[in-house]
Amino acid sequence: MIRTLLTAVACLTAAGSLLSQNPGQHDGSERFVERPGALEFSGRMIVRPWQMVDLLQQGHSQSSAHLIRESAAARLDGWRIRYYEDVDEHIVSVPAGLDENSFAALLDSTGEYQYVHPDWICYPLQAPNDPNYGSQWHHQTMSSEMGWDIHVGTTATTAAWVDTGVDTNHPDLQANLVSGYNSVDKIPQSSGGNVEDINGHGTHVAGCIGAIGNNGTGVAGVAWDMSLMPIKTSNFSSGGAYLSDILDGARWATSNGAKTASASYTGVENPSVGTTGTEVKNNGGLFFYAADNYNQNHSSFDYPDTIVVGGTDQNDNKASFSSYGVAIDVTGPAVDVWSTRLGGTYGGSSGTSFSTPLANGVTAMIWSANPYLTPDEAQQVLYGSVDDIGAPGEDDTFGHGRLNLHQALLDATQGSMDLSLGNLTAGTSATLTVTGSAGGTVWFVYSLDGLAAYPVASLSTSLGVANPVLLGSSNSGSFVGNVPMGTTGVDVWLQAIESGNTSDVEFRTIM
Secondary structure, three states, X not given: OHHHHHHHHHHHHHHHHHHHOOHHHOOOOOOOOOEOOOEEOOOEEEEEEOOHHHHHHOOXXXXXXXXXXXXXXXXXXXXEEEEEOOOOEEEEEOOOOOOHHHHHHHHHOOOOEEEEEEOOEEOEOOOOOOOOOOOOHHHHHOOHHHHHOOOOOOOOOEEEEEEOOEOOOOOOOHHHEOOOEEOOOOEEHHHOOOOEOOOOHHHHHHHHHHOOOOOOOOOOOOOOOOEEEEEEOOOOOOOOEEHHHHHHHHHHHHHOOOOEEEEOEOOOOOHHHHHHHHHHHHOOOXXXXXXXXXXXXXXXXXXXXXXXXXXXXXXXXXXXXXXXXXXXXXXXXXXXXXXXXXXXXXXXXXXXXXXXXXXXXXHHHHHHHOOOOOHHHHHHHHHHHOEOOOOOOOEOOOEOOEOOHHHHHHHHOOOOEEEEOOOOOOOOEEEEEEEOOOOOOEEEEEEOOOEEEEEEHHHOEEEEEOOOEEEEEEOOOEEEEEOOOOXXXXXXXXXXXXXXXXXXXXXXXXX
């Protein structure tokens, strides 16, 4: 009863403050500034109360923390449009007589909110200038061809993108499309939700991820054979979307089977983008957001779980338009990127709109090659596999580096054990030794067919050799086997595997 009364008083007090506040009398600092055609006020805000763990760390008791959170929620009554329980975010309308800045200042002054910011109208990141149409140079840069020798994807893995929809009849996409979601109308495609592309941006993004490869048609995506889940987040021809709808779309996708989700929109600097990345990871996936095309220094934020993607050009320089800074995690080709377009056509465009789905596609391929990785492990494989083209280590221009599909697939299928052996000679014995084992049974395999992703469900990991043949096992970390007579000149690939882990792959030509 006491809590109920306190909550009611807090709500009434807040309402009185809001009604009496003169928007011209706040401190005058315009914390939020519109950029027409890029980020525009919507008359709505995204508000997140302090979380229990934060309040307890601030020194509040359990009961006091509960009261603060009740007060924070009650204060928003009457303006609440929607509440997203999964991320504890309230979408509220700006009260009459206030604007986004004065309303945010008023709520911030209570000390009860982790963040308050506009529910921006965000826009697809279009090319900053007219693209020069060309070929898919980005696959050469990303070593995609060598990667496809290892793995081309599987429809058992689903990649999603939050955008303007998709051309569901495009011949390079149609066969791999799975049921998606309209995050504006909150209607799944399976229940009648419309996911048809409203302006073409989403179809271009889709082809970057997964235009079907080796089919004699059009272009190839990073993944040749991947389930593709469209999340339509705009019903406007401009492609403009509420930030909250973009983020809801990503969370819906990874709650409904997608392993990856990306957004090629403005708005990356808002903290709700980081919150959604954490929730997506809790769902078992990873979230990617474009760095944007305004050549801005994004060093005021850095998300642990949302992967922010910058852009590079054909010379492995930062694309002139790509934003940069501490927030950048990886970069990818972003200039004249050819992909699918509306009406079954093809063309090139530029922007971090397209480096972002390339990062999405590489990570979906990592998971497709080794579906047993956790989100943290897949994220680390991505970060560890990029080409370090800037200052050594992580830097503020390229993040960890530029995407490399080949290395990503190698790293996804080669774990932390180290395999060593000498030369192989026909008609003699050979000793294979591993270090870094967890101490259980280790199996040793060989292949005559080269590298490929080969999932081993019983051991919850993937080998990196094609059509592996078992040599034997050991509990000591060493195995001695005989090299058959008559095998001189034969190429052989060898690897070791244990539960949840593999070794590197060793290649030998038998002498």
